Amino acid sequence: MEKERYFQAETEENAETKTDEATAAITQLGQTNIPQMEPDTNIHCLTIVGQIEGHVQLPPQNKTTKYEHVIPQIVAIEQNPKIEGLLVILNTVGGDVEAGLAIAEMLASLSKPTVSVVLGGGHSIGVPIAVSCNYSFITETATMTIHPIRLTGLVIGVPQTFEYLDKMQERVVRFVTKHSNISEEKFKELMFSKGNLTRDIGTNVIGPDAVQYGLIDEVGGVSQAMAKLRQLIEMKKGGEGKMIQ
Template sequence: MSKSNAKKSETPGHDPEELRLQQELITENGMLTATKGRHAIHCMTVIGTIEGHSLAPDNQKTTKYEHVIPQLVDIEEDPEIEGLLVILNTVGGDVEAGLALAELIAGISKPSATLVLGGGHSIGIPLAVAARHSFIVPTATMTVHPVRHSGMVLGVPQTMRYFEQMQERIVRFVAGHSAIKAERFTELMHNTGELVMDMGTVLNGEQAVQEGLIDSLGNLKDALRYLYREIEGKTDFS
């Protein structure tokens, strides 16, 4: 432990065991239980691949949904936590796991905000729109595309219908938690003139806001300002 860290541990109000647990949470799950600012905000990160029932390769950064689910329950139940900030930089991943996390975030009764940094692609889009207010930095991008599947696929009508139903669930969730219309989101999904050897649309931060997919352009300061004002019951977010 460095001298600076030792001094912090000895400072009144900084319990060494609490600091150790905080460091473990950040290292293992990319989460911070509650910040020490004006209000207690829980910071949660969704990075890399969203891992579902199947394990991702060891060399990939992942967000494991079985780790995030109990954290979200704890956020809702803990009276000391006043708000939730979800920071995303994800390539997407397991569709059912991503939708499950998005539904839980949408069900949090406390003030919540999302901030897209880098990328909020694929199934990361429902997660990006799940909170009460969504932010994206100008340099971030979001890739909208149809449901994909890796591995063996049976070419039977039942399989095709399953993919259609899954895609409908995604479209319905995104349209229900943002200002974009379902028809427009589907149109962006099926765009064949932008991605090489694929269909879909890549939106930068400004375009995502113009399409109504994300609420506001902003950065960390803007997201925290929104949460503080929501917690304090104010309506002016300027």
């Protein structure tokens, strides 16, 4: 009743536009307006979802993260003085190695504090992205699949193809071991272990195990991640001009 009267009073003033907006919101979204908030925020949030798309555009029904969208955003975050920190949320199945490493390198070289949270899955090339941030979290139920890189499509059957693949894999291994506490031996052991995945080589690491192996820093969700990010921002402000970390 209260609401009805409120709407009626409003529609009298500005009958057409108000009812139009309200019905549009209901037909399109099934919801009415959410209160608007302050547009400025010092923490931005980047979501890495679905497949990480490489040089070949995936069919439109695939949910993808495109590097041509993500990279300019990271540049904008670096440029904007109002943005003080970045939260990276991952729920990805992996995808293109080059594109994934490009995003990971961009995040690793960002001068502002970054914290990542793996929700659901941070598989395959999602692993370097998760570890590229200053601090990483994984939720209790989230998983990360670590496996050797694969090549699809036409391949020339020459030793050089294998060498090329091996080099590419080495880039991933080096990046992960450089940006996390996992040792190269342990990471390779997980990558090449047999009997864990159905008819495949590799390991599916669950939340607390990823922390135990040193791949991820801590088990936690969004509140812990935000608290950590604020702490890193404060540390950066306090230690301006001094070396941090």
